[in-house]
Amino acid sequence: MVHIVPSTVFPKNYQMSAWNYDHMRFEAEVYELEVLGQVPADLHGTFYRVQPDHAFPPMFGEDEIPLNGDGNICSFSFQGGHVDFKNRYVRTPKFEAERAARQALFGRYRNKYTDDPRVRDVLTRTTANTHVIYHAQKIMALKEDAPPFEIDATSLETRGMVDYNGTFRCPTHTAHPKADSTTGELVAFGYEAKGDASPDICSFTVDKRGSITEEVWFKAPWACMIHDFWATENYVIFPINGLKASLEQMQKGGEHFFWDENLDYQLLGVIPRRGAKPEDVKWFKTPKGCYSHTINSYEEDGKLVLDANVWTDCVFPFFPNSVGKKFHYDPRTLRAPVLRYCFDPNGSTEVMVLPERVVMDGVNEFGRVDDRLLGKKYNRYWILTVDPTKKMYTNGTAAQAGFNTLLCYNFETGKSQSYYYGDDVTFQEPCFVPRSEDAAPEDGYIVILADLYRENRSHLLLFDAQDIEKGPLAEIKLPLKLLDGLHGSWVDGKDVEQAARAKSAKPTL
Ligand code: V55
Numbered sequence: 001m002v003h004i005v006p007s008t009v010f011p012k013n014y015q016m017s018a019w020n021y022d023h024m025r026f027e028a029e030v031y032e033l034e035v036l037g038q039v040p041a042d043l044h045g046t047f048y049r050v051q052p053d054h055a056f057p058p059m060f061g062e063d064e065i066p067l068n069g070d071g072n073i074c075s076f077s078f079q080g081g082h083v084d085f086k087n088r089y090v091r092t093p094k095f096e097a098e099r100a101a102r103q104a105l106f107g108r109y110r111n112k113y114t115d116d117p118r119v120r121d122v123l124t125r126t127t128a129n130t131h132v133i134y135h136a137q138k139i140m141a142l143k144e145d146a147p148p149f150e151i152d153a154t155s156l157e158t159r160g161m162v163d164y165n166g167t168f169r170c171p172t173h174t175a176h177p178k179a180d181s182t183t184g185e186l187v188a189f190g191y192e193a194k195g196d197a198s199p200d201i202c203s204f205t206v207d208k209r210g211s212i213t214e215e216v217w218f219k220a221p222w223a224c225m226i227h228d229f230w231a232t233e234n235y236v237i238f239p240i241n242g243l244k245a246s247l248e249q250m251q252k253g254g255e256h257f258f259w260d261e262n263l264d265y266q267l268l269g270v271i272p273r274r275g276a277k278p279e280d281v282k283w284f285k286t287p288k289g290c291y292s293h294t295i296n297s298y299e300e301d302g303k304l305v306l307d308a309n310v311w312t313d314c315v316f317p318f319f320p321n322s323v324g325k326k327f328h329y330d331p332r333t334l335r336a337p338v339l340r341y342c343f344d345p346n347g348s349t350e351v352m353v354l355p356e357r358v359v360m361d362g363v364n365e366f367g368r369v370d371d372r373l374l375g376k377k378y379n380r381y382w383i384l385t386v387d388p389t390k391k392m393y394t395n396g397t398a399a400q401a402g403f404n405t406l407l408c409y410n411f412e413t414g415k416s417q418s419y420y421y422g423d424d425v426t427f428q429e430p431c432f433v434p435r436s437e438d439a440a441p442e443d444g445y446i447v448i449l450a451d452l453y454r455e456n457r458s459h460l461l462l463f464d465a466q467d468i469e470k471g472p473l474a475e476i477k478l479p480l481k482l483l484d485g486l487h488g489s490w491v492d493g494k495d496v497e498q499a500a501r502a503k504s505a506k507p508t509l
């Protein structure tokens with residue numbers, strides 16, 4: 001038998017890279033990062049974030065999509081005015097199997113039918129590449145196709161798969177759970193909860209000790225990518241878009257999702273957060289578009305207030321439409337205004353719910369709030385936007401986002417502040433950092449990665465959250481440029497230490 005050595009060469013670029021998509025592949029530590037300006041000496045904690053970063057050349061070469069990279073977690077640890085950096089891959093079963101074989105064994109994004117037969121029996125094919133959060137003394141890496149993976153808070157080593165003290169029965173877990181700062185609960189869900197392309201949703205609550213206290217299973221009108229959701233004091237709300245899952249398409253070796261371009265509406269599924277029965281879910285019609293991330297939500301005068309940027313067409317150009325065409329729309333006309341929905345959860349589902357208002361026009365994505373206010377009335381969000389009057393690093397289309405501006409919107413004043421760092425720089429998702437444990441709501445800092453394409457470096461910028469226009473308090477310089485990542489969390493120093501000391505999740509690898 002001829003032994004074929006797999007190619008170590010990566011395809012030049014992944015098709016229609018929505019992001020600055022590439023591979024980095026190293027695991028590193030940089031002690032004492034260069035700081036221009038001043039990091040407050042009393043700022044103690046760690047900013048964790050994750051980037052998809054293929055460890056091996058993808059099986060389908062240039063046809064690979066950016067959502068399928070292996071989760072590579074970075075930490076920026078702040079203490080005494082110093083900042084240290086570390087990054088490490090999540091040791092998923094996929095990562096370990098491919099490493100042993102020195103090649104990709106898993107095929108397309110969320111399509112097990114394209115995998116090498118050698119990995120048919122692997123526990124999960126997740127990449128754990130979408131978010132890093134802290135809950136119940138655990139740092140967890142999340143991707144919506146699998147349970148969380150626990151990460152060591154200081155070494156970033158992988159501890160194992162989280163089963164919520166043996167109470168977790170759903171095979172999938174959103175990458176965007178919502179922490180309730182009043183109850184200490186984590187509100188979460190899994191979709192495609194009964195297997196690939198199943199319309200089943202499992203909505204559940206994890207208490208502050210890390211066990212599931214309630215769950216309800218129900219069916220959505222169709223199976224689609226439910227990437228994010230809203231949670232208020234009494235309700236959870238699921239955005240249902242036209243990115244439909246297709247088992248047939250998967251079995252033919254294609255993508256997990258397709259965009260249903262014929263759908264002329266979307267849905268919001270509303271169900272009580274506590275004590276719900278499957279039949280309690282109500283589906284409200286909303287106008288055509290493509291839900292992706294939410295910003296925040298709360299209840300006021302018996303109504304739900306839901307904020308999100310909503311794309312005017314499919315947010316992911318790399319998925320085919322219903323007849324298999326890719327690049328089926330002009331990304332230059334794509335917009336993602338911030339909309340506010342405001343409606344009675346007990347109202348009629350007969351009439352379409354229209355947005356109460358357009359908060360902001362344009363192309364906006366990655367909106368974040370002070371996480372202590374999740375599900376509660378709030379005043380500010382921080383979001384990335386494209387300022388078309390400034391230089392755009394990419395071709396300026398929303399499909400190659402090129403977010404050149406950080407913006408803070410204030411609902412009370414109706415005004416916003418924005419910050420442009422310079423030409424050929426794009427931002428990654430901002431993250432709010434409370435000034436101290438008992439700081440007033442929205443009093444704190446923003447940490448945000450800026451990618452400097454001319455210098456091939458990334459800077460982590462630290463802003464005064466309420467005055468971003470005055471510029472960064474500190475520019476924390478990495479000696480390298482990170483890839484475009486997804487989401488991250490600020491974890492208070494005390495919680496970092498607790499998580500590091502706490503007993504690991506049962507090793508399940
Ligand atoms: C997103 C990212 C994912 C994914 C689904 O909106 C949606 C982003 C990095 O993985 O699987």
Ligand code: FE
Nearest residue numbers: 227293486487
């Ligand atoms: Fe996300």
